Amino acid sequence: MNQTATKYAREIEDLFAKYPADRKQSAVMPLLHLIQRDFGFINKQAVRDVAEIVGITPTEVASVVGFYTLYHDTPQGKYRFQICNDLPCALRGADQFLAELCKSLGIQPGETTPDGMITVEAVMCLAACDKAPMFQVQGPQGITYHENQTVEGALQLTKELAGKEVKA
Amino acid sequence: MSNLLLLRHREIPNLNRLDIYVKNGGFKAFQKAVTGMQSQQVIDEVKTSGLRGRGGAGFPTGMKWSFLPNNLWPHYVVANADESEPGTFKDRELLEQNPFQFLEGLAIASFAVQAHTAYVYLRGEFWQQAAFLDACIADMQKAGYLGDKLFGSDYSLRIYTHLGAGAYVCGEETALLESIEGKMGQPRLRPPFPAIEGLYGKPTVINNVETLANLPYIIENGAVKFMQYGTAKSPGVKIFSLSGCVNKPGNYELPLGATFRELIFGLGGGIPAGRKIKAILPAGASSSIIFADEKALDTPMDYESVPALGAQLGSASVIVVDDSIRMDWLVNKTVHFFRHESCGKCTPCREGTYWMSHLTEKIVHAHRKEDVQLLNTVARQMQNKCLCALGEFSIMAVMTAIEKFPEDFTASKGR
Numbered sequence: 348m349n350q351t352a353t354k355y356a357r358e359i360e361d362l363f364a365k366y367p368a369d370r371k372q373s374a375v376m377p378l379l380h381l382i383q384r385d386f387g388f389i390n391k392q393a394v395r396d397v398a399e400i401v402g403i404t405p406t407e408v409a410s411v412v413g414f415y416t417l418y419h420d421t422p423q424g425k426y427r428f429q430i431c432n433d434l435p436c437a438l439r440g441a442d443q444f445l446a447e448l449c450k451s452l453g454i455q456p457g458e459t460t461p462d463g464m465i466t467v468e469a470v471m472c473l474a475a476c477d478k479a480p481m482f483q484v485q486g487p488q489g490i491t492y493h494e495n496q497t498v499e500g501a502l503q504l505t506k507e508l509a510g511k512e513v514k515a
Numbered sequence: 516m517s518n519l520l521l522l523r524h525r526e527i528p529n530l531n532r533l534d535i536y537v538k539n540g541g542f543k544a545f546q547k548a549v550t551g552m553q554s555q556q557v558i559d560e561v562k563t564s565g566l567r568g569r570g571g572a573g574f575p576t577g578m579k580w581s582f583l584p585n586n587l588w589p590h591y592v593v594a595n596a597d598e599s600e601p602g603t604f605k606d607r608e609l610l611e612q613n614p615f616q617f618l619e620g621l622a623i624a625s626f627a628v629q630a631h632t633a634y635v636y637l638r639g640e641f642w643q644q645a646a647f648l649d650a651c652i653a654d655m656q657k658a659g660y661l662g663d664k665l666f667g668s669d670y671s672l673r674i675y676t677h678l679g680a681g682a683y684v685c686g687e688e689t690a691l692l693e694s695i696e697g698k699m700g701q702p703r704l705r706p707p708f709p710a711i712e713g714l715y716g717k718p719t720v721i722n723n724v725e726t727l728a729n730l731p732y733i734i735e736n737g738a739v740k741f742m743q744y745g746t747a748k749s750p751g752v753k754i755f756s757l758s759g760c761v762n763k764p765g766n767y768e769l770p771l772g773a774t775f776r777e778l779i780f781g782l783g784g785g786i787p788a789g790r791k792i793k794a795i796l797p798a799g800a801s802s803s804i805i806f807a808d809e810k811a812l813d814t815p816m817d818y819e820s821v822p823a824l825g826a827q828l829g830s831a832s833v834i835v836v837d838d839s840i841r842m843d844w845l846v847n848k849t850v851h852f853f854r855h856e857s858c859g860k861c862t863p864c865r866e867g868t869y870w871m872s873h874l875t876e877k878i879v880h881a882h883r884k885e886d887v888q889l890l891n892t893v894a895r896q897m898q899n900k901c902l903c904a905l906g907e908f909s910i911m912a913v914m915t916a917i918e919k920f921p922e923d924f925t926a927s928k929g930r
């Protein structure tokens with residue numbers, strides 16, 4: 348048994364129960380979600396482990412990691428602030444929100460703060476268009492939504508998250 | 516009691532709790548179907564109701580179900596909760612606030628086609644909604660609304676959630692099936708259609724969350740009562756997601772056939788002070804752009820009238836654009852979205868969205884006439900050549916913006 352299989356033994360059992368017995372490949376995405384949440388990205392070893400668990404090639408798993416935007420194959424900030432600046436949100440000031448937040452943090456969209464805590468990225472519509480400016484945070488808690496935001500509020504949240512880390 | 520059919524949670528507090536849902540008539544329809552109706556009767560009732568798919572294409576739901584062959588088993592039902600069209604946020608409200616009505620609808624659809632397993636495919640960003648839905652499903656199982664031998668019958672049903680991971684194209688039904696099977700979400704060649712060879716190669720029904728949420732009402736009250744709402748060809752109510760340059764954005768439930776004016780200037784509170792309405796995208800970023808004149812504002816929002824304006828109702832994601840916005844900027848946004856979301860499987864869409872975004876980026880900065888002409892040419896060359904509708908969607912706003920607002924593509928003031 349590989350490390351991933353050991354770490355997630357119980358989850359894997361539950362996952363396999365969701366799908367037909369001969370369709371273990373269906374568990375690929377939920378497994379990758381667990382790894383993404385717990386490690387912040389999916390490395391080559393994890394790809395090989397997942398391939399072994401569900402019985403497909405590492406290349407096939409890697410193509411899934413590459414295809415979907417919520418899986419990352421390189422480490423970035425511990426918390427990814429993903430700000431929607433798609434059309435409806437942009438009509439309500441999302442581009443300015445993104446620019447100001449980045450400026451306050453001293454980074455460009457796509458970059459990470461020097462302490463490695465916060466990455467800010469622009470993303471596509473998150474189904475919260477009536478509550479712009481808004482963003483989601485992808486991190487160790489999975490994904491959480493933050494709607495009707497102000498730059499000050501978002502900055503406060505970056506501090507809280509980074510602060511929690513220092514204490515822990 | 517509630518006067519709303521889908522957004523009932525706005526009038527009934529805590530409707531997302533199983534006990535409250537049951538107290539308000541929940542699962543009566545599912546029980547009625549399983550204990551008192553043949554599956555064919557359920558299909559016939561939904562056919563009679565005229566219910567059309569709320570996910571975008573508006574295909575008659577009962578008819579879709581009747582395509583499943585009765586000599587190929589098992590059958591599957593998949594609920595499409597991918598909701599990623601820019602401007603669409605209605606399914607999310609249902610999942611969070613009225614999940615049991617949706618799940619009961621999914622159970623009714625499953626009984627209608629005699630599926631014993633159903634999946635809910637949620638976009639990966641709906642991580643919390645998926646966890647909540649898992650809890651709802653567990654509650655239903657405990658209370659005997661899911662599992663084996665339901666209501667003392669021979670019918671059994673299980674429902675599972677499956678999370679995507681950020682890919683708009685997975686809302687396309689065959690890409691969605693690929694994604695559940697653990698692959699890249701690229702659309703399949705059709706035929707075969709999912710009704711014959713769908714999930715795991717088996718006959719499969721795919722329905723939108725909102726479509727399914729209509730079913731308890733139809734089965735409990737009958738098709739005739741459902742048809743009292745809406746128009747003859749577009750019966751029922753619809754959730755309109757209103758966004759953009761409007762005072763009160765949000766979801767609004769209205770009968771199909773209500774006008775743009777009622778939605779935007781009535782419920783939506785009109786356009787922010789000092790500005791005028793300029794254009795409407797009635798179906799999110801995939802829309803043709805409507806010139807918002809008086810005639811357009813008085814047009815009924817249904818599956819027949821919106822096409823008469825040269826656009827589509829789609830999933831009814833109404834994006835309002837005011838006169839401070841330039842169309843070159845707007846199509847740069849929509850094209851950027853489609854370039855990002857193109858799955859890359861077919862050349863016209865992969866290359867076309869790339870070139871269009873290159874050109875729109877240039878146009879917003881330089882406004883060269885040749886670039887605008889070239890953009891229009893690229894869009895027209897993509898038309899009818901793409902493997903799935905995503906590619907076709909990507910050119911709608913581009914072509915209609917250039918046609919209806921040519922002055923916005925030449926250098927001048929404003930955004």
Ligand SMILES: Cc1cc2nc3c(=O)[nH]c(=O)nc-3n(C[C@H](O)[C@H](O)[C@H](O)COP(=O)(O)O)c2cc1C
Nearest residue numbers: 568569570595597598599686687688722723726904
């Ligand atoms: C690119 C693309 C994206 C789509 N996204 C969604 C979506 O997010 N949700 C949805 O229900 N249907 C979506 N659809 C439509 C589905 O393919 C399908 O028609 C629909 O789920 C069928 O359900 P209905 O008949 O109940 O509407 C999309 C289609 C395309 C081509």
Ligand code: SF4
Nearest residue numbers: 858860861864903906
């Ligand atoms: S049209 Fe675009 S999204 Fe659809 S299959 Fe072709 S490349 Fe993929």
Ligand code: FES
Nearest residue numbers: 431436473475476
């Ligand atoms: S456009 Fe930002 S959430 Fe929809």
